[in-house]
Amino acid sequence: MANPTPAAIQQYIADGLHCTHLEVDGDGQHFFATIVSSEFEGKSRIQRHQRVYQALGDRMRAEIHALSMKTLTPDEWSAQA
Template sequence: MAAPTPAQVRDYIAAGLPCEHLEVEGDGQHFFATIVSKEFDGLPRIRRHQRVYAALGERMREEIHALSMKTLTPAEWAAAASAAAGHH
């Protein structure tokens, strides 16, 4: 089976989870995703990750071997962006 591209992994996540911002980098084996979704409001990190795994479903087991992710709510994303802007 061909390894998925970062764009495909991004599409897989977007298909199963409404995202405000979604960025995926990777080499076909290991991926790193930054995922911003209102669905993460009030959820601890483990539940956020489970939500992403649920969106990926079977593909997580069959095609994607390693996925690291940063899961943020829109408010957390805005705060992180504002903090980053303040350090320039």
């Protein structure tokens, strides 16, 4: 199986989680995602990451070797800008 591309990982996340902003970078083995979603409101960092893992499903075990994430609410994202 070929390594997934950042664009593929981005699409997998977008298909399973409504995002207002989503960026994924990586080299085919290690990926970094910035994910902004209103679904993260009131959630801990662990709960946010679990929600992204849920969106990725079995791909996290089968295709994606490593994924680092920055998970933000829209308000947190706006405050950073």
